[in-house]
Every structure is written in structure tokens, then in C-alpha cells.
Amino acid sequence: MGATTSPNVGANPNLAIVDEVAERYAGRPGSLIPILQKVQAQVGYLPSDVMERVAERAGVPASQVFGVASFYSQFRLKPAGKRVARVCHGTACHVQGATTITDALCAELGIRDGETTPDGEFTLESVACVGCCSLAPVMMIEDDTFGRLTPDEARQIVRKRGK
Numbered sequence: 001m002g003a004t005t006s007p008n009v010g011a012n013p014n015l016a017i018v019d020e021v022a023e024r025y026a027g028r029p030g031s032l033i034p035i036l037q038k039v040q041a042q043v044g045y046l047p048s049d050v051m052e053r054v055a056e057r058a059g060v061p062a063s064q065v066f067g068v069a070s071f072y073s074q075f076r077l078k079p080a081g082k083r084v085a086r087v088c089h090g091t092a093c094h095v096q097g098a099t100t101i102t103d104a105l106c107a108e109l110g111i112r113d114g115e116t117t118p119d120g121e122f123t124l125e126s127v128a129c130v131g132c133c134s135l136a137p138v139m140m141i142e143d144d145t146f147g148r149l150t151p152d153e154a155r156q157i158v159r160k161r162g163k
Contacts, residue, residue, distance in 0.1 A: 015053050017042045022057035032058055032068055036075060036095075045076035059102055073127075081116045081123040087154075088138040090129035096136040103127055104151030105139075108158055121162055 001140075003011045008086055025031035035054055040046055047068050055062040069075040085105060089098045102113055105124050107116050118121040132138045135147025141161055148154070 012049065014039075014043050014047070014050050017065060018050055018053040018057060022054065025058075032060060032065065033072070036065070036069060047077075053072060064125060073126050079120070081120050081125065083141055084123045084125060085158060086127045086130065086140045088128075088130045088132070088136070088140075089126045090133065090136075092133040092136040093138055094127075098126075098137045100151050101137050101149055101154045104154050105158060107147045108155045122158060 009151060016022055018035075018039055021035055021042070024038075025035050032054070036046060036051075037051060039054060043050060048066075051064050051069055058065070071078060083093065085117045087093075087098055087102045088101070102124070106112055109122050109124060111117055111122075111124055113124055113126050115157040130138050130140055130145065132145055133143070137149050138145060138147045139149055139157070140146070141157065146157055149157075
């Protein structure tokens with residue numbers, strides 16, 4: 001191992017990803033969020049060893065990396081399911097019953113909002129807005145949008161998608 005190579009890179013390919021991404025941002029102040037975004041896009045989420053390496057490579061305290069990653073909802077600290085069901089809770093969707101949609105999906109999937117099913121099939125997320133206010137209440141699964149939902153329709157959609 002050379003003097004500039006960090007330990008465990010060979011044992012953990014995610015650390016090599018961090019090194020590669022961080023290299024692109026070397027010497028650029030304010031690059032922590034873009035580094036985290038790019039690393040998460042490749043790794044899928046931000047495990048603690050990855051965040052520690054980001055801190056090391058970005059030259060910031062690990063507490064700052066963990067703080068940013070846990071503050072912004074765009075970052076995942078756990079792996080997501082194969083399918084991510086996002087229920088809009090913006091004003092229009094909230095008024096039209098988004099909470100009943102989320103509650104129905106929690107019951108159907110046996111998880112709470114923000115969790116992933118034990119089989120890794122679904123992650124359920126409440127989001128601020130998906131930009132389809134005229135279709136409220138709205139749910140997205142991957143790139144598909146489902147509007148004017150009832151709780152029963154939402155359940156049926158995840159049942160069909162889970163197969």
C-alpha cells in the first residue's frame with residue numbers, strides 16, 4: 001500500500017468509490033453535499049464507514065458529515081427497498097387524505113413510514129411534494145405516478161408491484 005492509499009479500500013469497494021468521487025472535488029470548498037450525492041448514487045445509501053471516509057477525504061469532521069447526511073431527507077442511512085413508494089404530503093395531497101394513504105400502506109406493508117419491508121421489496125417514504133397537485137392525493141413508485149388515490153387503491157397498487 002502506498003502512503004496515500006487509505007486502509008480497507010480493497011476490502012470495501014465502497015471506500016474506493018468515495019476516494020474516486022472525492023478526488024473529483026479535491027480543493028473545492030463546499031463540496032460535501034455533492035460528494036455525498038454522488039457517493040449515494042453509486043453505493044445506494046450512506047453507511048457509516050462510507051461517511052467516515054467522506055469526512056477523511058473532504059477534510060471535515062465526521063460529525064459534520066453525519067449531521068448533513070441525517071439532516072437532509074435526500075440522503076439514506078440504510079439501504080432502500082427494490083421499490084420506493086413515495087406518498088406526497090404537500091398541502092393539496094394532505095387536504096385530500098395523504099395521511100390515510102400512508103396509513104393504509106403502512107398496514108399493507110407491515111412497516112412504518114420511512115422503513116423498508118423485511119424482504120427488501122418496498123421502502124415507504126412521505127415526501128413534501130411531487131408536483132402533481134391536481135391529482136391529489138398522489139403516490140409515486142419508481143417513476144410511475146398514481147393520483148386521486150383511495151387507501152384501497154394504494155394497497156392494490158403495492159400488491160401488484162410486489163409481485
